[in-house]
Amino acid sequence: MSVKWIDGGVTAPQGFRAAGIHVGVKTHNPDKRDLALIASDAECGAAAVFTKNIVKAAPVLVTREHLANGKLRAVIANSGNANACAPNGETNARNMCEAAAAALGISADDVAVASTGVIGQELPAEKITSAVPELARALSYDGSADAAAAIMTTDTVKKEFALEVQIGGKTVKIGGIAKGSGMIHPNMGTMLAFVTTDCAVSGGMLSALVKSAAGESFNRISVDGDTSTNDTCIVLANGLACNAEITEPGADCELLGDALRALCVRLATAMAADGEGATHLVTCTVSNAETEDKAETIAKSVISSSLVKAAFFGADANWGRILCAMGYSGADFDPERVDVAFRSAAGAVAVCASGRGLPFDEARAKTILTEHDVEVLIDLHEQTAPGECGECTCWGCDMTYDYVKINGDYRT
Amino acid sequence: MSVKWIDGGVTAPQGFRAAGIHVGVKTHNPDKRDLALIASDAECGAAAVFTKNIVKAAPVLVTREHLANGKLRAVIANSGNANACAPNGETNARNMCEAAAAALGISADDVAVASTGVIGQELPAEKITSAVPELARALSYDGSADAAAAIMTTDTVKKEFALEVQIGGKTVKIGGIAKGSGMIHPNMGTMLAFVTTDCAVSGGMLSALVKSAAGESFNRISVDGDTSTNDTCIVLANGLACNAEITEPGADCELLGDALRALCVRLATAMAADGEGATHLVTCTVSNAETEDKAETIAKSVISSSLVKAAFFGADANWGRILCAMGYSGADFDPERVDVAFRSAAGAVAVCASGRGLPFDEARAKTILTEHDVEVLIDLHEQTAPGECGECTCWGCDMTYDYVKINGDYRT
Numbered sequence: 001m002s003v004k005w006i007d008g009g010v011t012a013p014q015g016f017r018a019a020g021i022h023v024g025v026k027t028h029n030p031d032k033r034d035l036a037l038i039a040s041d042a043e044c045g046a047a048a049v050f051t052k053n054i055v056k057a058a059p060v061l062v063t064r065e066h067l068a069n070g071k072l073r074a075v076i077a078n079s080g081n082a083n084a085c086a087p088n089g090e091t092n093a094r095n096m097c098e099a100a101a102a103a104l105g106i107s108a109d110d111v112a113v114a115s116t117g118v119i120g121q122e123l124p125a126e127k128i129t130s131a132v133p134e135l136a137r138a139l140s141y142d143g144s145a146d147a148a149a150a151i152m153t154t155d156t157v158k159k160e161f162a163l164e165v166q167i168g169g170k171t172v173k174i175g176g177i178a179k180g181s182g183m184i185h186p187n188m189g190t191m192l193a194f195v196t197t198d199c200a201v202s203g204g205m206l207s208a209l210v211k212s213a214a215g216e217s218f219n220r221i222s223v224d225g226d227t228s229t230n231d232t233c234i235v236l237a238n239g240l241a242c243n244a245e246i247t248e249p250g251a252d253c254e255l256l257g258d259a260l261r262a263l264c265v266r267l268a269t270a271m272a273a274d275g276e277g278a279t280h281l282v283t284c285t286v287s288n289a290e291t292e293d294k295a296e297t298i299a300k301s302v303i304s305s306s307l308v309k310a311a312f313f314g315a316d317a318n319w320g321r322i323l324c325a326m327g328y329s330g331a332d333f334d335p336e337r338v339d340v341a342f343r344s345a346a347g348a349v350a351v352c353a354s355g356r357g358l359p360f361d362e363a364r365a366k367t368i369l370t371e372h373d374v375e376v377l378i379d380l381h382e383q384t385a386p387g388e389c390g391e392c393t394c395w396g397c398d399m400t401y402d403y404v405k406i407n408g409d410y411r412t
Numbered sequence: 413m414s415v416k417w418i419d420g421g422v423t424a425p426q427g428f429r430a431a432g433i434h435v436g437v438k439t440h441n442p443d444k445r446d447l448a449l450i451a452s453d454a455e456c457g458a459a460a461v462f463t464k465n466i467v468k469a470a471p472v473l474v475t476r477e478h479l480a481n482g483k484l485r486a487v488i489a490n491s492g493n494a495n496a497c498a499p500n501g502e503t504n505a506r507n508m509c510e511a512a513a514a515a516l517g518i519s520a521d522d523v524a525v526a527s528t529g530v531i532g533q534e535l536p537a538e539k540i541t542s543a544v545p546e547l548a549r550a551l552s553y554d555g556s557a558d559a560a561a562a563i564m565t566t567d568t569v570k571k572e573f574a575l576e577v578q579i580g581g582k583t584v585k586i587g588g589i590a591k592g593s594g595m596i597h598p599n600m601g602t603m604l605a606f607v608t609t610d611c612a613v614s615g616g617m618l619s620a621l622v623k624s625a626a627g628e629s630f631n632r633i634s635v636d637g638d639t640s641t642n643d644t645c646i647v648l649a650n651g652l653a654c655n656a657e658i659t660e661p662g663a664d665c666e667l668l669g670d671a672l673r674a675l676c677v678r679l680a681t682a683m684a685a686d687g688e689g690a691t692h693l694v695t696c697t698v699s700n701a702e703t704e705d706k707a708e709t710i711a712k713s714v715i716s717s718s719l720v721k722a723a724f725f726g727a728d729a730n731w732g733r734i735l736c737a738m739g740y741s742g743a744d745f746d747p748e749r750v751d752v753a754f755r756s757a758a759g760a761v762a763v764c765a766s767g768r769g770l771p772f773d774e775a776r777a778k779t780i781l782t783e784h785d786v787e788v789l790i791d792l793h794e795q796t797a798p799g800e801c802g803e804c805t806c807w808g809c810d811m812t813y814d815y816v817k818i819n820g821d822y823r824t
Binding site for chain 2: 052053054055056082084085086087118119120121122229306310313318319320321323324326327328332333335352355356357399400401404405
């Protein structure tokens with residue numbers, strides 16, 4: 001696959017406009033945008049994956065309903081209030097869709113809705129719906145950055161990426177925006193990701209590709225082990241690239257799937273790197289496992305461990321905690337065969353071979369782990385036949401004073 | 413059951429001596445005791461539960477072997493080094509047992525061994541074994557506090573409790589010491605607990621009672637979600653109380669079981685309250701669940717959530733995070749029936765009824781949550797018939813700057 005990264009986000013593909021404005025949901029941050037709209041000029045095939053938390057926010061339930069026919073034209077999303085466990089949640093979520101539909105001249109069924117922020121407080125729906133006409137007027141073909149800003153909560157940087165790839169002789173573009181920061185854990189965190197593409201692809205294929213791409217990106221990151229009530233990843237495909245519609249598995253489908261996964265991984269790693277209070281992006285790769293599932297279970301356990309995360313904050317090569325987190329992951333493996341190494345732009349250091357500590361230069365290890373992007377490389381040595389090696393990479397961040405600070409008084 | 417709390421710990425029951433001295437394993441803390449010994453004057457029936465982490469420290473493996481015949485006479489334990497994933501681990505663990513056995517004139521098979529501290533570094537076994545004769549000379553019938561001090565790592569307070577209970581017309585005493593602090597999570601944390609009793613009880617019954625007591629105490633606490641490689645809870649019963657030996661279920665067995673559980677709960681809550689950096693003991697009780705298992709799954713998820721823990725640090729009545737943690741626990745329940753309240757010595761406040769936020773006085777909630785001991789009360793309203801209510805209490809602590817500080821540079 002050869003994808004080319006390009007500027008922009010959800011408005012990079014043809015026929016998508018976006019906007020983000022301030023309407024006052026984030027009462028503590030009066031200067032920040034808090035309402036986003038993404039709209040397609042043409043009807044879109046659409047697919048989504050949602051939180052597995054059984055406490056689901058109202059917008060999740062409403063969006064799932066609107067997606068039943070596999071079609072959407074727009075997404076409206078607010079930050080500052082999650083509309084979860086909140087009075088009049090469903091009514092308020094529906095009202096957001098209806099306001100967007102009225103302003104765009106489309107059906108409310110064609111609008112997805114998402115919210116992120118505090119749980120349990122009633123959404124100030126009037127503030128939102130009365131501002132939707134202004135929001136719709138602000139839509140533009142380069143409005144992606146404003147929309148990306150409007151879905152941020154404790155995020156410190158906008159997450160916005162786009163790429164292009166050749167499919168069926170046509171240039172297809174895929175773009176996305178996302179927010180993460182806290183309550184981020186495998187099986188979706190408090191994350192919203194909106195992805196657009198001008199690729200022509202059938203609803204069924206899109207649905208399968210989204211599930212697979214999310215599984216190998218957003219579901220492989222963790223900030224704090226908390227799976228939120230609101231997690232949503234929606235993909236809209238409007239077909240304006242005029243490639244031959246992808247309706248079945250094959251070369252085109254694989255190209256689209258790979259490109260979609262590349263975009264989602266980029267959004268997901270940006271979320272992990274911008275985890276609440278994070279000062280390091282921690283990438284853990286488990287290789288030579290019997291199965292990819294086993295490698296994933298172990299890698300997730302390592303990046304989710306509070307003790308491992310705290311050690312990375314201290315740039316401490318405390319590999320014992322890594323073996324410990326592997327050991328309680330639930331995966332079955334032989335500790336006596338495990339090798340562990342740390343790697344970053346400053347070099348690599350092997351710290352454990354066959355389950356036992358290696359002598360290593362502590363000062364050099366510290367230098368390696370002081371880099372922003374650090375890697376944990378774990379080899380299970382389980383490979384039995386060439387080409388049968390299970391491997392998986394997951395992404396997390398360190399645990400810092402600021403994580404505690406941010407979450408000690410997020411609500412009040 | 414009427415138990416009477418009394419002074420002391422493992423030396424409160426008849427015929428147990430203990431000691432704790434400094435031998436230099438904790439190189440960073442030269443003034444601290446780091447080697448403990450507990451010895452019984454008579455042979456003991458013994459039982460234990462160990463970590464479920466598949467990476468098990470060498471002392472766990474050796475102790476399990478020595479317990480195969482259900483008999484022990486002594487326990488030797490060090491802090492400062494976990495002897496896990498470490499070179500010569502098993503040899504060093506065996507050497508500790510042999511040194512203790514030689515000093516006590518018993519068989520090495522009758523000695524249990526435990527270690528806690530850094531993973532992956534070779535145990536300074538020579539320092540330990542050469543000091544064992546001095547340690548044995550220090551044994552005394554009121555040496556429990558020294559032993560309790562010698563197993564502490566980042567613990568800030570000694571955990572030492574004892575009680576007495578009348579069984580079969582005799583006064584039976586049970587005493588225990590424990591260490592916890594970090595890597596504490598349901599299914600045993602980095603916790604060591606040594607419990608002694610002069611009760612006469614068969615090996616089979618003791619084993620069942622220990623499993624049950626640990627399941628309802630140590631396995632219901634969490635500090636950070638990390639299950640360590642070294643967790644061990646050992647109970648020694650020397651029969652010197654001269655009650656009729658408990659060999660089967662019945663009234664005496666129930667009395668012993670209740671007393672043992674009471675002692676273990678006291679040790680466990682002391683561990684949770686002294687979790688690394690903790691400023692609050694958080695007790696979560698889930699009631700009116702279909703089953704106790706379901707109540708336990710939900711309560712554990714709540715006390716383990718980083719976001720819930722950070723909110724308690726901020727004395728923030730952020731009940732939305734509690735519903736969220738319940739929702740991803742894996743337990744099936746109806747969010748629309750859930751009530752949540754907070755309670756402490758300063759009062760109680762209901763914050764959520766039938767899954768929706770209640771208006772409440774934020775200042776009063778803050779006052780309630782500012783107390784050291786705070787409770788989360790969750791009612792699932794699932795009870796179907798009188799007396800069939802499933803209920804469970806789990807214990808945790810808040811997440812603070814100090815947790816991160818302690819664990820950011822624990823090793824170096």
